[in-house]
Structures are given as C-alpha cells and as structure tokens.
Amino acid sequence: MNWLKTWTIGVKSLMLKPMQSSLTILGIFIGVASVIWLLAISQGISDVYQKQIEDLGANNIIIRTVKPSTQVTSENSGPMPYGVTRDDHEKILRIPTVTDAIQIRELKRSLYFRDNHIDGRLVGCTPEYS
Incomplete structure (x- = not known):
C-alpha cells in the first residue's frame, strides 16, 4: 500500500465520523496541553525553591558522624x-x-x-x- 492510498483512506474515515474525529482531536489537544501545563508549573515551583535556597547561602555545613558497624x-x-x-x-x-x-x-x-x-x-x- 502506498502513502497516497493510506492518506486518502484516513481522510475518508475522518469525514465519515466527524463527531468522533472532533472529540478525538479535542482529547489529544487537551492531553498535550495538560502535560505542557504540568511541566511549566513544576518548573516554576522548582525555580522558586532553588532561588530560596540560593538566598540562604551555603555558609552552614553540618558534619555528622556514624558509629562504625564493627568496633575496631x-x-x-x-x-x-x-x-x-x-x-x-x-x-x-x-x-x-x-x-x-x-x-x-x-x-x-x-x-x-x-x-x-x-x-x-x-x-x-x-x-x-x-
């Protein structure tokens, strides 16, 4: 089957069921928009917290020791x-x-x-x- 024939069958199928095709396109659009929106929100939140940590500065260091598992x-x-x-x-x-x-x-x-x-x-x- 060549590409032109595949393309024409696809277009005919879309034309036969316009409501189903429209809802499918709408679902794909909403799904992609939701993923993009979630990524943008999470990146924004990440930037806010990274800025807060940067404002604190890296001038505090805590050294913790752990007792060895075997006593030497x-x-x-x-x-x-x-x-x-x-x-x-x-x-x-x-x-x-x-x-x-x-x-x-x-x-x-x-x-x-x-x-x-x-x-x-x-x-x-x-x-x-x-």
Whole structure:
C-alpha cells in the first residue's frame, strides 16, 4: 500500500465520523496541553525553591558522624574513638574561610522524670551555640 492510498483512506474515515474525529482531536489537544501545563508549573515551583535556597547561602555545613558497624580495637588502648574530636574542631577553626564552628553532641536516650518515661534526644553544646 502506498502513502497516497493510506492518506486518502484516513481522510475518508475522518469525514465519515466527524463527531468522533472532533472529540478525538479535542482529547489529544487537551492531553498535550495538560502535560505542557504540568511541566511549566513544576518548573516554576522548582525555580522558586532553588532561588530560596540560593538566598540562604551555603555558609552552614553540618558534619555528622556514624558509629562504625564493627568496633575496631587498638592493641594498646581498647576501642578506637570515632567522630569529630576536639583537635579536629581546632583544625576546622584554623581554616581561613571558616568564620565559626560549634560543637554539638546529640544522643538518643530514654529520659525519666518520676513515673514519666519518654524516648528523646539529649543535646549538649558549647556556650557559643546560643
């Protein structure tokens, strides 16, 4: 079958059922317009939030440590310490572009007061945190 014959059969089919053809064209148009509209809205929302994050600046960095799954032991002193130490904190403060560094220790603990019990976070920090 050649292209001309295929084209004429298609046009004749569209002419035989004009209401069905019109509704099909309308459905395709609405579907394409909806997809374009959703993409435009999502891009606009993304731009707004990226601008807000950009306005905050990238001047806050949080370093979190995770306890190793297997405890490595030293031959002389028992368990090896992990995490950011006070010496590490001093080294971070000596970096020229760092304006301030604050030490915070956060632990998940069970807290008790008289007969009350709650699972919560215990946060300890230096006076500079305020």
